[in-house]
Each structure stands twice: as C-alpha cells, then as structure tokens.
Amino acid sequence: MNVKSPATAADSVVSFVNVRKAYGRSVAVHDLNLDIGRGQFVTLLGPSGCGKSTTLRMLGGFEEPTSGRIILDGRDVTDVPPNRRNVNIVFQDYALFPHLSAARNIAFGLEMRAVPRDAIARRVRDLLALVHLEEFGDRQPGELSGGQRQRIALMRALAPDPQVLLLDEPLSALDAKLRHQMQIELKSIQSQTGKTFLFVTHDQEEALTMSDQVVVMNSGRIEQMGDPETLYRRPRSRFVASFIGEANFLDARVLGREGDGWAVEWAGQRFGAQGDEGLAAGGQRTVVVRPESIVVQSERPAQRAAAQGRIVRRIFRGNLTALTIRAAGGAADGAADGAEVTASVGPAALDALSGDDVWLSWNPENATILND
Numbered sequence: 001m002n003v004k005s006p007a008t009a010a011d012s013v014v015s016f017v018n019v020r021k022a023y024g025r026s027v028a029v030h031d032l033n034l035d036i037g038r039g040q041f042v043t044l045l046g047p048s049g050c051g052k053s054t055t056l057r058m059l060g061g062f063e064e065p066t067s068g069r070i071i072l073d074g075r076d077v078t079d080v081p082p083n084r085r086n087v088n089i090v091f092q093d094y095a096l097f098p099h100l101s102a103a104r105n106i107a108f109g110l111e112m113r114a115v116p117r118d119a120i121a122r123r124v125r126d127l128l129a130l131v132h133l134e135e136f137g138d139r140q141p142g143e144l145s146g147g148q149r150q151r152i153a154l155m156r157a158l159a160p161d162p163q164v165l166l167l168d169e170p171l172s173a174l175d176a177k178l179r180h181q182m183q184i185e186l187k188s189i190q191s192q193t194g195k196t197f198l199f200v201t202h203d204q205e206e207a208l209t210m211s212d213q214v215v216v217m218n219s220g221r222i223e224q225m226g227d228p229e230t231l232y233r234r235p236r237s238r239f240v241a242s243f244i245g246e247a248n249f250l251d252a253r254v255l256g257r258e259g260d261g262w263a264v265e266w267a268g269q270r271f272g273a274q275g276d277e278g279l280a281a282g283g284q285r286t287v288v289v290r291p292e293s294i295v296v297q298s299e300r301p302a303q304r305a306a307a308q309g310r311i312v313r314r315i316f317r318g319n320l321t322a323l324t325i326r327a328a329g330g331a332a333d334g335a336a337d338g339a340e341v342t343a344s345v346g347p348a349a350l351d352a353l354s355g356d357d358v359w360l361s362w363n364p365e366n367a368t369i370l371n372d
C-alpha cells in the first residue's frame with residue numbers, strides 16, 4: 001500500500017500554529033497544531049459541530065482566528081484577506097453562475113485575473129477533459145446533472161491553480177451511488193493534478209476512501225491523525241475506534257509485556273494485544289477488536305488463547321454474517337455470563353461451525369489497547 005506519511009513543518013504547504021477560534025465564550029477550535037503535506041489529500045473528519053468547517057474557513061480567510069498563526073507555503077497569511085491567498089473553496093451547494101455556460105464558469109476566475117484568451121481556452125479544454133466533459137462546455141448549469149455540475153464547480157475552483165483546494169462537504173447533496181462514484185473521481189483528480197486537497201466530511205467511509213491522511217476531530221480538538229489504515233487498525237481512543245468502523249470494546253486487565261505487545265486477561269483467558277510502551281501491568285483497560293478480527297471456531301484453536309462462547313444472535317448481511325456471541329465466564333462480577341462480542345464472519349467460516357457453542361480468539365496483531 002502506498003501511504004503518504006504525515007507532513008512535518010518543513011515539507012508542509014499549510015501549518016496551523018496554536019490556532020484557536022472562539023465565538024463569544026464558546027470555543028469552536030482549541031489550540032490547533034496541524035501540518036498539511038504538499039500534494040496530499042487530507043480530510044478533516046468528525047461529527048457535526050466539532051470545528052471542521054471553522055478550521056477550513058480560517059484557512060480560506062473567511063474566519064479570523066482568535067489567536068495563533070496560519071502559514072501558507074512559508075508565508076504568514078493570518079491577516080491576509082481571502083482574495084489575496086492562493087486557495088480556493090468548493091461548497092456543497094456549488095453555486096455555479098446559472099446564466100454562464102460550463103466553460104465560462106470554469107474560465108471565470110481566470111478572466112478576473114486577466115489571463116490571455118488563448119491560455120484560458122486551453123486551460124478550460126484541459127479541465128473539461130480531466131472530468132470527461134469535453135462535449136458539455138456550451139451547456140448551461142441547468143442543462144447538466146447534479147454530478148456534472150459538481151465536476152464543473154470543482155474545475156472552476158481548480159482553474160486558477162490554487163496552492164490548496166478546500167472542499168466543504170462537497171458531495172453531501174448527491175445520492176449515495178453518485179457520491180461513491182464522485183469519491184473515486186475526486187481522488188483520481190487529486191492524484192492527477194498533484195494538488196493539495198483539504199476535505200471536510202462527517203462521513204467516515206468517505207474519509208477512508210479518498211484520503212492520504214485523516215484528521216479526526218472531536219469538540220474542537222484533534223483526536224488522532226493518520227493514514228486510513230493506521231486509524232482503523234490502531235485507534236488510540238474510544239472516540240476514534242467507534243467513529244471509524246465498528247468495534248468491540250472489551251474490558252480487560254493488562255498482565256504484562258508479551259513479545260512485542262502485551263498480554264491481557266479477558267473472559268478468564270490470556271490474550272495478546274498491541275499497546276503503547278508505557279502501559280502499567282495490573283490496570284484495567286479497554287481493548288478494541290474489530291468484528292472481522294474475531295475468529296469463531298467450533299474447535300478450540302491449538303496455537304493460541306481462546307474463550308468459550310455461545311452464539312446468541314445471527315444477522316445475515318449478504319457477504320458477511322454478524323454473530324453476537326456471549327463469552328462464558330470471567331465476568332468482572334463473577335456471573336456465569338461474560339461479555340457479548342460481535343463477530344463478522346464469511347460464508348466459509350460460518351459453514352464450518354457445527355453449532356452455537358464456539359471458541360473465540362484473535363490474532364494479537366488485531367487487538368489494540370486504548371489509551372482512554
């Protein structure tokens with residue numbers, strides 16, 4: 001997998017340095033420190049109201065930080081008005097000029113900058129070709145589909161060659177199928193142009209599909225930043241683990257180091273898990289295991305720890321079946337029934353089960369001890 005790593009201040013095109021934004025007494029963004037790497041697709045992800053748009057708008061110059069600095073390509077732009085910053089923004093309601101053709105919409109920003117006519121014509125042709133709309137340049141926005149309008153809006157924003165393209169939930173007005181298609185197209189446009197994209201969404205699937213780096217935000221703060229795979233496989237907090245994908249949260253006790261990870265006790269058994277260096281043995285911690293990482297078998301596995309359990313619910317989901325399994329024993333209060341976990345199981349593993357009494361296990365690589 002080709003993963004672009006997080007930016008350091010040296011190779012970043014944008015740096016937020018201790019940026020804070022308060023509206024009266026309510027703080028929308030707390031001391032934000034964030035470096036965005038040149039040519040990366042970076043997504044701000046989090047629930048509504050967590051400060052994503054405010055962060056984006058501060059970079060665009062539409063909101064002024066209460067304190068802190070914003071650096072764009074080595075230049076402090078904190079006090080520079082929007083039209084003097086080389087960034088452009090695409091909104092959800094793409095607001096094309098209804099009386100101008102698609103081509104003229106794309107050309108608009110270039111005409112404002114007095115770019116020569118033939119250079120504009122060439123640029124518009126190239127951009128229309130980039131989104132496979134060569135034949136649609138003469139159409140008015142009212143004669144285009146939602147997806148086509150969104151592509152034109154995108155090309156209009158890219159036309160003046162901004163250093164960073166800001167995208168504020170640009171796909172949320174599209175239906176699910178078109179949105180999916182546009183996600184793939186957006187990522188491909190970003191790769192082909194090599195532009196830095198800063199994208200805002202509350203949709204985790206959208207973030208995972210497109211991004212080189214995802215910045216997970218919660219209540220005005222960065223919870224965790226990383227490439228999609230790392231965020232999914234190694235969430236550091238309960239918030240990140242539950243916001244991205246589905247998760248089992250297991251109450252476990254840390255026993256001590258084991259190999260390059262840790263041994264934990266869950267359901268009366270000794271399991272392996274990954275975790276930070278500084279964990280204290282003996283402490284109660286939450287361990288995250290994704291449903292597809294729970295291995296369910298009729299026979300006790302010979303090679304590693306397993307807990308006994310019983311399937312109490314089966315939900316058919318097409319390619320996978322969700323099994324709810326109650327682990328036997330080991331509950332903190334000494335009750336006979338332990339925790340319930342959800343396992344996502346493919347047809348082959350499901351067919352191999354001979355009944356509802358099963359053994360649960362996981363590869364220690366696929367379990368993460370949380371920090372909170």
Ligand code: ADP
Pocket residue numbers: 023027028046047048049050051052053054055
């Ligand atoms: P998100 O984009 O993650 O949904 P926003 O950045 O829009 O979140 O908002 C962050 C917080 O700041 C929210 O609590 C929101 O109500 C508040 N907020 C945003 N804009 C304003 C404003 N112009 N005046 C007062 N509060 C605002």
